[in-house]
Amino acid sequence: MTTKHQDSQPDSNLSIPAENERADRSFDAIADHFEKKVYGGLKGEIRLAVLRRDIFEYSAQMSEALGRPLRILDVGAGLAQIAIELAAQGHNVVINDISANMLEKAKASAEKIDKKLDITWYVCPYQALEEKLAQKETEKFDLIMSHALLEWLAEPAAVMDFFDKHLTDDGALSVCFYNPASFDYRNLIMGNFNLLDNTDYKADNKKSLTPNHPVAKEEVQSWLKAHDYQTVRSSGLRVFHDYAPLKRGGHNDPDAVIRMELRYSQLEPYKWLGRYLHILAKR
Numbered sequence: 001m002t003t004k005h006q007d008s009q010p011d012s013n014l015s016i017p018a019e020n021e022r023a024d025r026s027f028d029a030i031a032d033h034f035e036k037k038v039y040g041g042l043k044g045e046i047r048l049a050v051l052r053r054d055i056f057e058y059s060a061q062m063s064e065a066l067g068r069p070l071r072i073l074d075v076g077a078g079l080a081q082i083a084i085e086l087a088a089q090g091h092n093v094v095i096n097d098i099s100a101n102m103l104e105k106a107k108a109s110a111e112k113i114d115k116k117l118d119i120t121w122y123v124c125p126y127q128a129l130e131e132k133l134a135q136k137e138t139e140k141f142d143l144i145m146s147h148a149l150l151e152w153l154a155e156p157a158a159v160m161d162f163f164d165k166h167l168t169d170d171g172a173l174s175v176c177f178y179n180p181a182s183f184d185y186r187n188l189i190m191g192n193f194n195l196l197d198n199t200d201y202k203a204d205n206k207k208s209l210t211p212n213h214p215v216a217k218e219e220v221q222s223w224l225k226a227h228d229y230q231t232v233r234s235s236g237l238r239v240f241h242d243y244a245p246l247k248r249g250g251h252n253d254p255d256a257v258i259r260m261e262l263r264y265s266q267l268e269p270y271k272w273l274g275r276y277l278h279i280l281a282k283r
């Protein structure tokens, strides 16, 4: 693996929030928990299968049309599985996260790949990336990925300006975000009406992976429209798996679950019930 540049310390220029004030959420303290809960089983497999299908076909076409490897940026990359696979396909990849612990794990998996990878790592809030990218003269990207980041930001809409600045004119944006409708639907199925009646409900903030400030699909779509993006494709991630309390029939066959998730991830109306939604858009 080639590591071109490495910032070992996260920037500390985000002010310490007063209690109840919103702040970007670093996963430093929950890196192990996240790895195990989100990617330790079928849930993670489904998430990655849908993202791979949506992104890799498009990135291959784009790279062929341009006649060169793509320049790709992953913000809030976490374990960066998709970004590392794109690097293994020969693209130039920049991987960013505010959490050093998350990127340590990502680097460890990149090191296991027996290939020379072109990856540059930046441990810092994405808000501090502009300055670092300017020094490296790689300010524009053909593909920017932001997966499960919006819902952990204090000011999620602000990331759109960052995308505008760093995407090439015909570049593509891959945004995946937690779908608040799935919270309501799952609690309806589970009979947790008390949670739905309680408008002040907040997940236990220390360890919970349920974001307290999710962004609705309509809101993300309105930002994309306001910033002149057009949706190329949209999918739901885990459109039925998380809703099934009884693992019967095909639910006992992980490959079959992934096959069905892939199929229904693109079909109306099911895709809009995904725990996460993925939108691939271009300007």
Ligand SMILES: C[S@@+](CC[C@H](N)C(=O)[O-])C[C@H]1O[C@@H](n2cnc3c(N)ncnc32)[C@H](O)[C@@H]1O
Pocket: 024, 025, 026, 027, 028, 075, 076, 077, 078, 079, 080, 096, 097, 098, 099, 102, 124, 125, 126, 127, 146, 147, 148, 149, 152, 153
């Ligand atoms: C839910 S994880 C998603 C990780 C990965 N993209 C994925 O889909 O598996 C959210 C990540 O965003 C990072 N994060 C939060 N605020 C950030 C910021 N301002 N800049 C960069 N990363 C941030 C967290 O540290 C965490 O690793």
